[in-house]
Amino acid sequence: MAVKNAMTSDFLHSAYGGESMAHMRYLYWGQVAVKEGFPNIGTLFEATAYAESVHANNHFREIGGETADATVTAGAVFGNGKTVHNLQGAINGELHEVEQMYPVYLNTAKFQDESGAQRSFHYALEAEKIHAELFAQAQAAAKAGKDFEHSTVYVCPICGHTIVDEAPDKCPVCGAKKEMYKEF
Numbered sequence: 160m161a162v163k164n165a166m167t168s169d170f171l172h173s174a175y176g177g178e179s180m181a182h183m184r185y186l187y188w189g190q191v192a193v194k195e196g197f198p199n200i201g202t203l204f205e206a207t208a209y210a211e212s213v214h215a216n217n218h219f220r221e222i223g224g225e226t227a228d229a230t231v232t233a234g235a236v237f238g239n240g241k242t243v244h245n246l247q248g249a250i251n252g253e254l255h256e257v258e259q260m261y262p263v264y265l266n267t268a269k270f271q272d273e274s275g276a277q278r279s280f281h282y283a284l285e286a287e288k289i290h291a292e293l294f295a296q297a298q299a300a301a302k303a304g305k306d307f308e309h310s311t312v313y314v315c316p317i318c319g320h321t322i323v324d325e326a327p328d329k330c331p332v333c334g335a336k337k338e339m340y341k342e343f
Contacts, residue, residue: 161223164271170264171218171276174283177260178215181252182208188245192301195242199307200297206312206343207249207290210319214283217318221275246298253291257284282318285332289321313340 162168189204239245261284268276297307309323318333326340 162273162276164273167268167271167273167276170267171222175215175218178211182211192242197242197301197306199310200242202343203293203297203307203312206314210286210314210321213316213319217279217282221279243298243301246294249294250291253287256287257291282332286319286321312343315340
């Protein structure tokens with residue numbers, strides 16, 4: 160069933176577009192990182208791209224087949240630079256979602272009693288907080304000429320929760336079991 164309220168629908172469309180663009184941007188930036196000698200940063204970008212596709216799919220599912228024009232407020236840079244620059248673009252985009260976009264979208268969905276949209280926005284918000292932190296850690300390493308110290312990244316395919324080194328027994332955001340996490 161599609162959402163009932165136009166504003167929540169607009170926000171789902173916008174979030175879908177932003178997450179889709181982040182997915183593609185991170186895949187490309189991951190390739191750049193690998194070429195620059197940062198394979199673990201490349202893995203982080205690849206894993207985070209997967210998490211962004213989880214968010215996009217969740218938003219799309221909540222749209223329920225409804226089509227509409229939507230302004231995309233991704234809040235992130237486009238183009239390509241060196242890995243340190245690309246990581247700053249990723250940090251800026253994630254912080255935009257954490258500090259600006261998803262709190263407004265989530266509060267609107269709550270106000271409009273759109274439970275599916277609330278869940279989708281909540282999942283994305285919680286994952287984006289982690290992404291911003293992981294990208295900041297990776298950028299600090301890259302600025303020092305080093306690779307990100309974590310080589311394995313795990314992503315929950317239900318909510319996009321992202322963690323390094325080892326998946327939790329149970330996803331702290333959606334409750335998915337450890338076995339469901341995708342390893343990168």
